[in-house]
Amino acid sequence: MDFLIEGNAVTFWLKVKPRSARERMELDGADELCLRIHAPPVEGQGNAACIEFLARALRLPPSSVSIVAGGKSRRKRIRIATRSPHKVIAQLNGLAKRELSGGSS
DSSP: OOOEEEEEEEEEEEEEEESSSSSSEOTTTTTTTEEEEEEOOTTTHHHHHHHHHHHHHHTTTTGEEEEETTTTEEEEEEEESSSSSHHHHHHHHHHHHHHHSSSSS
């Protein structure tokens, strides 16, 4: 996972898998962050669900999360504006690793 800190923001690539039975963040086989969401990839529903999931999981307002590249692709460049970029990175890693270990913490 590659995170880039730019001032008060973190950017990273995220694979999004729409129409999943369960919403969750995980690491895929290539060690990339992958987000499974219920929403279909039509009319911006998938992008909106991606932003909502990240904002809720990181306890940030949705306006702090944006898709800066890949709006019509399953691989998206995400930017999260925050005062604590290192904390956000730790939270994302924690979300993915918790799923990797079966959700028990």
